Amino acid sequence: MVNLLQSWLPCCMSSVPSYLLSLLLLLVTYFLYSYLTNRKSWESYGVEQVSLGKLALTDFRQAVVQLIESHGDTIGIHRGRMTLLTRDLDLLKHVLVKDFNNFVNRLPIMTTTSALETGVFFLNDYDWKRVRHVITPSFTTTKLKQVASNIEESARKLTNVLEEYAKKGDLVPIKYIAGQFTSEVIARSAFGFKTDCIGKEDDEFTGHAKKMLRIRGGVMSVVMRIMFQFKWIQNFLVKKVGITLLDQADPDSDRYFDTILRRTVAERQELSSLGKLMPNDLLQSLISAKEEGDREAASFSEHADGVTWEKLPKTMSERELIGQSMLIIFAGFETTATTLQLALYLLAQHPDIQEKVYQEILETVQSDTPTYEELGHLKYMEQVINETLRLYPPAPISSRVAADTYHYKNIVIPKGASIIIAKDAIMRDPKNFPEPSKFDPERFSEENKSSRDLMTFLPFGHGPRQCIGMRLAYLELKLGLVHVLRKIKFVLSERTHPKVGEELKTRFQGIIITDKPIQLEVHLRQAN
Numbered sequence: 001m002v003n004l005l006q007s008w009l010p011c012c013m014s015s016v017p018s019y020l021l022s023l024l025l026l027l028v029t030y031f032l033y034s035y036l037t038n039r040k041s042w043e044s045y046g047v048e049q050v051s052l053g054k055l056a057l058t059d060f061r062q063a064v065v066q067l068i069e070s071h072g073d074t075i076g077i078h079r080g081r082m083t084l085l086t087r088d089l090d091l092l093k094h095v096l097v098k099d100f101n102n103f104v105n106r107l108p109i110m111t112t113t114s115a116l117e118t119g120v121f122f123l124n125d126y127d128w129k130r131v132r133h134v135i136t137p138s139f140t141t142t143k144l145k146q147v148a149s150n151i152e153e154s155a156r157k158l159t160n161v162l163e164e165y166a167k168k169g170d171l172v173p174i175k176y177i178a179g180q181f182t183s184e185v186i187a188r189s190a191f192g193f194k195t196d197c198i199g200k201e202d203d204e205f206t207g208h209a210k211k212m213l214r215i216r217g218g219v220m221s222v223v224m225r226i227m228f229q230f231k232w233i234q235n236f237l238v239k240k241v242g243i244t245l246l247d248q249a250d251p252d253s254d255r256y257f258d259t260i261l262r263r264t265v266a267e268r269q270e271l272s273s274l275g276k277l278m279p280n281d282l283l284q285s286l287i288s289a290k291e292e293g294d295r296e297a298a299s300f301s302e303h304a305d306g307v308t309w310e311k312l313p314k315t316m317s318e319r320e321l322i323g324q325s326m327l328i329i330f331a332g333f334e335t336t337a338t339t340l341q342l343a344l345y346l347l348a349q350h351p352d353i354q355e356k357v358y359q360e361i362l363e364t365v366q367s368d369t370p371t372y373e374e375l376g377h378l379k380y381m382e383q384v385i386n387e388t389l390r391l392y393p394p395a396p397i398s399s400r401v402a403a404d405t406y407h408y409k410n411i412v413i414p415k416g417a418s419i420i421i422a423k424d425a426i427m428r429d430p431k432n433f434p435e436p437s438k439f440d441p442e443r444f445s446e447e448n449k450s451s452r453d454l455m456t457f458l459p460f461g462h463g464p465r466q467c468i469g470m471r472l473a474y475l476e477l478k479l480g481l482v483h484v485l486r487k488i489k490f491v492l493s494e495r496t497h498p499k500v501g502e503e504l505k506t507r508f509q510g511i512i513i514t515d516k517p518i519q520l521e522v523h524l525r526q527a528n
């Protein structure tokens with residue numbers, strides 16, 4: 001198509017690069033398609049159809065909240081695909097849990113040639129079930145306990161670095177440092193790779209981890225939003241034409257991680273064949289899960305009678321194994337670093353709550369090294385983390401696609417339609433959380449929690465496809481907070497960003513990011 005277009009153009013324009021022509025083609029297709037599909041498609045399914053209008057050019061997350069607040073709990077839009085926006089908790093229970101089998105898949109969000117595309121987050125139907133089944137045992141409590149010592153070492157380094165900032169009186173660029181912490185945790189646990197950059201210049205691993213997922217601003221963010229409606233065009237341009245500009249994983253970073261992982265997997269296979277002791281990390285657990293699946297598959301007879309899905313052997317290819325480790329960067333790096341920075345910011349803004357968390361640590365953690373059980377007893381700290389995630393869910397939008405036409409009360413969700421779960425509209429709805437903008441960890445006390453619908457708290461999703469790394473995230477956050485808060489106080493002042501009394505602004509670019517980097521003052525506890 002691009003070649004055809006090139007041949008039609010006057011010769012003075014024949015040197016226009018093919019990617020510019022592709023973009024032109026895309027824009028024309030988008031406007032034509034939007035025009036042609038701007039029908040009242042949802043009305044015949046019992047759902048009010050609204051138009052994104054000017055909101056299409058603003059932050060999608062805010063647009064969704066505004067539309068729901070002004071039109072109703074469940075509304076439809078038609079942008080390339082029929083899309084239902086909802087905050088109806090009962091409908092969500094059906095979609096995410098009760099009738100999950102009809103809503104297994106997400107909207108295709110990633111287009112890349114990287115092995116990352118085989119990560120469980122992006123898989124559909126049988127492939128999703130198979131890979132999720134293989135990797136689930138790697139996230140059990142027993143396995144998490146095994147990686148805790150690695151995380152702890154990084155949490156100590158994080159604390160030392162923050163102590164240095166406090167001694168010098170420098171402001172802490174908290175997202176930068178939190179990102180180095182979560183990057184180091186991932187490097188050690190999911191890649192078997194030693195990094196050491198917390199508080200220094202980013203090393204190669206962390207630099208690539210920060211670049212791997214391309215979060216776009218400016219013109220590219222508009223282009224990518226249009227691409228989102230036409231994934232097949234993006235797929236074609238990235239995979240067939242090879243336009244790396246539209247690849248959502250950075251090609252250099254992809255090459256870097258792919259090389260490390262293949263090398264480490266090969267080294268470990270050799271060590272294992274020599275009967276050597278293997279490291280106790282997440283990567284090894286994934287390798288063992290694959291090997292066990294391979295053994296099962298080798299002894300499987302396809303001709304056995306009555307073979308059902310449950311009985312089929314479940315394993316994954318080497319590319320899929322690499323893809324799962326890469327996915328941990330995609331899914332666990334920014335999300336956890338964002339939560340840690342925002343929790344510390346909110347604690348700085350609420351010194352009384354910070355003090356209460358500190359007292360709980362003193363009362364609960366008996367030694368320098370908290371045990372897994374002690375971490376479980378840090379209930380107030382968990383309330384603080386949950387309240388942070390309620391106010392600032394790093395992934396505020398989740399989606400599902402209807403495999404078949406689905407009837408719910410008086411509405412119909414046609415086959416192929418997508419459902420957008422508007423978490424902000426739920427977690428900042430005064431009906432669920434009175435005074436929703438207020439930071440109040442008491443909302444998550446056992447008593448308050450039990451009086452609320454489970455579906456009102458969705459930072460990790462719900463049901464069989466909820467975040468597989470949720471417990472790992474809590475472990476990382478709790479270990480980070482225990483070590484840091486024992487030694488350091490976080491403070492807002494006239495020098496910090498935001499200043500005392502100033503509002504924090506965030507925007508949505510695939511995940512939540514702050515408008516400007518947060519910078520906090522840190523004071524040594526002993527000095528007070």
Ligand code: HEM
Nearest residue numbers: 120121331332335336395398459460461466467468469473
């Ligand atoms: C505070 C930190 C985190 C938040 C807020 C978060 C949030 C989420 C959300 C909202 C989803 C989609 C759930 C759905 O569609 O219902 C998800 C999926 C996922 N997350 Fe996390 N996540 C976090 C940390 C992590 C970590 C540390 C890992 C590391 C392993 C991880 C791995 C995954 C994976 C693999 C999926 C895909 C699951 C699937 O499709 O079966 N996440 N996460």
